[in-house]
Amino acid sequence: MQYFPLFIDTQGLKVLVVGGGDVAARKLELLCRTQATVEVIAASACAEVALLAQTGRIVLHQRPVAEDDIQHCRLVYLATNDEPLNVRLAALARSRGILANVVDNPPNCDFITPSIVDRGRLVVAISTAGAAPVFARDIRARLESWLPPSLAPLFDYIADKRTLVQERLGSVPERRRFWERFFALNGDRFDAATDGHFEDAFGMLHAEGQLLLVDDETAPGLLPIAAMSLLQRLDVIETDQQIEGELAELCRRDASRRPVSGIAALEAELGRGRRILVYGNSALISALKAHFPSARHLRGGAL
Structure with a gap:
C-alpha cells in the first residue's frame, strides 16, 4: 500500500492552491465542500475560480506565485x-513540512486526492x-x-442519537449490537419509520x-458472498497459525486475536453472545x- 488513506479534519485547515485554470477549478470544487480555509494564487483565474472568490468561499490573489x-x-x-514550477514548489513545500500535490503528476505528490462519493457524514x-483514475471514476459511478x-x-440522525445510546447502553459490545439491529430494521432509509426502528432496536x-469455522485448505476467494458480512461482525478470531492475505x-480488523482456547472456553464465550471464528x-x-x-x-461456495 503506497498511499495510506486518512480522513483529515478540515476545521481550521489552511489549504493553498496555486493556479487558477480549469484544473485548479476541479480541485476547488471539492475543497469548497469542506470546512477548510482556502487561498488561491494565480496570475489569471477562470470563470469558476473567479465566482468562488466573488462569493467569498475562497481568497484569491491574482498575481504570480x-x-x-x-x-x-x-x-x-x-x-x-x-x-517545472509546480515540481520546484512541491520540493520547497516538502522542505517546509507542507504536504504537496502536483496535479496529474503522482511521482511528485506527497498525497493524492481520491475519487469520492459524498453522502454527508458518509464519505467513500x-x-x-x-x-x-478512469477506473476509479467507474467504481465511483x-x-x-x-x-x-x-x-x-x-x-445526521445517527450522530444526534449517539450520546443517547451511550447513556442507555453501558458496554461497547451492547452498543455495537444495538446499531447492527437498528440497521437491520431500518436499512438505508430515513423516513417516518426511522424513530420507531431506533426504539425497537433497544428491545x-x-x-x-x-x-x-474455516479450515486452512479453503481458498478465501471461493467463500460465498454471504460469508463476508459474517466475517465483518466477528468479536474474536482464534487460530494457531497466522491469518494472512485475502x-x-x-x-473484522477490530476483532480480538488469540490462540485456540479449547471447548470449555468456546462454550463460555458463545454463552456470552460472542461471535467467534476458528481458523x-x-x-x-x-x-x-x-x-x-x-x-x-x-x-468454497457454501455456508
Missing part, C-alpha cells in the same frame, strides 16, 4: 500550466494510487447508484453466540464441528 507564499498552510495543490474514497441520497440525513439486544482482509487445520475443524453442531463451516 512567489516562494514566500509556500508557508503557513498544511496542504498545497500545485496546478499551474508550468510543470476510491484510489488506484494514481495508476488508473457504481457506488453513486448504490448509495442512496437518504444516507446523508440518516447519518432486541439479546444475541446468541455464533461459531464460524482472509485477513475479509475479517485451523481440517482435524481441528472436524473436531469442533462434531462438538458444536450449530457451528457454520465456511467453505
Whole structure:
C-alpha cells in the first residue's frame, strides 16, 4: 500500500492552491465542500475560480506565485500550466513540512486526492494510487447508484442519537449490537419509520453466540458472498497459525486475536453472545464441528 488513506479534519485547515485554470477549478470544487480555509494564487483565474472568490468561499490573489507564499498552510495543490514550477514548489513545500500535490503528476505528490462519493457524514474514497483514475471514476459511478441520497440525513440522525445510546447502553459490545439491529430494521432509509426502528432496536439486544469455522485448505476467494458480512461482525478470531492475505482482509480488523482456547472456553464465550471464528487445520475443524453442531463451516461456495 503506497498511499495510506486518512480522513483529515478540515476545521481550521489552511489549504493553498496555486493556479487558477480549469484544473485548479476541479480541485476547488471539492475543497469548497469542506470546512477548510482556502487561498488561491494565480496570475489569471477562470470563470469558476473567479465566482468562488466573488462569493467569498475562497481568497484569491491574482498575481504570480512567489516562494514566500509556500508557508503557513498544511496542504498545497500545485496546478499551474508550468510543470517545472509546480515540481520546484512541491520540493520547497516538502522542505517546509507542507504536504504537496502536483496535479496529474503522482511521482511528485506527497498525497493524492481520491475519487469520492459524498453522502454527508458518509464519505467513500476510491484510489488506484494514481495508476488508473478512469477506473476509479467507474467504481465511483457504481457506488453513486448504490448509495442512496437518504444516507446523508440518516447519518445526521445517527450522530444526534449517539450520546443517547451511550447513556442507555453501558458496554461497547451492547452498543455495537444495538446499531447492527437498528440497521437491520431500518436499512438505508430515513423516513417516518426511522424513530420507531431506533426504539425497537433497544428491545432486541439479546444475541446468541455464533461459531464460524474455516479450515486452512479453503481458498478465501471461493467463500460465498454471504460469508463476508459474517466475517465483518466477528468479536474474536482464534487460530494457531497466522491469518494472512485475502482472509485477513475479509475479517473484522477490530476483532480480538488469540490462540485456540479449547471447548470449555468456546462454550463460555458463545454463552456470552460472542461471535467467534476458528481458523485451523481440517482435524481441528472436524473436531469442533462434531462438538458444536450449530457451528457454520465456511467453505468454497457454501455456508
